[in-house]
Amino acid sequence: MSKPIAGLWDCRRHFIKKRSLESIEEFSACKRKSSWGILTSQGSWADRSPLHEAASQGRLLALKTLISQGYNVNTVTIDHVTPLHEACLGDHVGCARTLLEAGANVNATTIDGVTPLFNACSRGSASCVDLLLEYGAKAQLESCLPSPTHEASSKGHSECLDVLISWGIDVDQDIPHLGSPLYVACKSQQIHCIKRLLHAGANVQKGRHLDTPLHAAAQQTSTEIINLLLDFGADINAKNTDYRRPVEVATPSSLVERLLLLYEATPCSLCQLCRLCIRNCIGRSRLHLVPQLQLPKLLKDFLQYRESITNF
Template identity: 50%
Template sequence: MNMSAGHNETPRDTTCQTGTVVFSSNPLMSDVESDWSPIHDAAFNGRVLALQRLITQGKCVNLNTLDQVSPLHGACVQGHEACAKLLIDNGADVNRLTVDGKSPLAEACARGHVTCVVLLLQHGATPVGTSHSSSPLHRAAAKGHPECIAPLIQHGADVDQYIEQLGSPLHVACANRQPGAARKLLQLGAGVNHSVSGDSPLHIAACLSDPELVSLLLDHGADRSLRNPEGRRPLDLAPPSSPAERLLRQAGEVPPLMQMCRLNIRRAVGKRRLGGIHDLHLPTELKQYLLYH
């Protein structure tokens, strides 16, 4: 979705929230630009007063471009929270999808606009998608925005949501070399040994020769003995003499006792109740250890 001055789109009828057909066309613009309306422009560029004036004049807040881009999409792509709130307060559809399945929430997550993420979730945005383009959690993981991940989980997204060919958000974070996002997912209970096409996150990190990810995954209980469909362990995929290979070789077959206790306690608590560790009558240091803080 390209939302800039030239939008490579052609004119099309769009439907307002009232069901009225609206034709967005400007004879002074070329055909490829003619359905990018003034209300889109105001939202995209963060012009709150201009947006308020257009809404007061009766402009439709759910006006779509050819690619089904709404003004709210534009505001969330740019992180203009005030414009997004104004649109929502005037009836903007928070779950409107573009032709390629992107919601305003998915766009905000892909760009790390956490204030827009929280605003959308508070107003009923769906935190779950069914593809890479539509899944807010996978997009936040892929682009490395850990600050957007926790609100999604709090509003019902599954930290282990599996999407065909992509796997879980943790797989996506590892494949895109995003250790910050991977760390947040693991803290929130992501399954470290789940596989996609037979490869675990540790297989992916080893293949990419990323020592930071390898160390992080091992610390969260990744099984270095798992084999993929070709019978290869993570160690077999790491480039020879690389830091990742050295880490995998140095890792003991049996983790330290403290690590085993932490992993077992977290497993017993369950990913949905990890936040409850804060409320346990335990020393602060122990709670922080259990939560990987």
């Protein structure tokens, strides 16, 4: 074989070898990426048991059959997801009850600190929330772990919030990087959750660090939320870490800014000040006793924000 032809074959072999190596590297990279996706995706589909599948799909009969065959109800995936996590995320109350009756750990946590109660609040399943609390679920674990109360507040699941409140959760629970549930609800503009929290006695001034719920609401567009917070005694002159008041963080020339400026120029009514003073004296833990006070119904409704100040 002549030298030019031999050189051509050498170049071809080198090209083929190079492309083969590149293909292998690409395949390996894809495989690593795929494996990482499996390891990091919630539920870890690579090692889900039949029990996980039945619970996530709400197949109650199949779930009962598997349990009767000896499957462990507390079996976990690589990221510690249990069948109970799956049942609650899917709003499958029957499956959740069956797992709990069979001994499922109601406070099991994933590697991310997520509990079945958190999943129920994330889905908006008030029935699952009530069931889990009945079986001893803790709404407040360590402050660094995901909070069911904050999750319900941020997603607008007011029915879940109602259940949590009825079981006596701390409506002012502080998560350092999130703040209070009320602050989270204001950032997400979830007015129904804001109402639930305020009526339950949430501290209208407690937000995230020096940012108050009013600061969070002022950066949004809802004047209804602004009015609600002000009615519950929000301090319009509170300053955040940047020494800015709520009106100073509002969008210039917006309806929210105009409302805050108007409120600054208008003194609170005596009725409003009296209501706030009485509610503070009663205390959050005893607000539910207001209907038992020896007062006219109109006054009791007023103290519970069921009557407008304009009616007085």
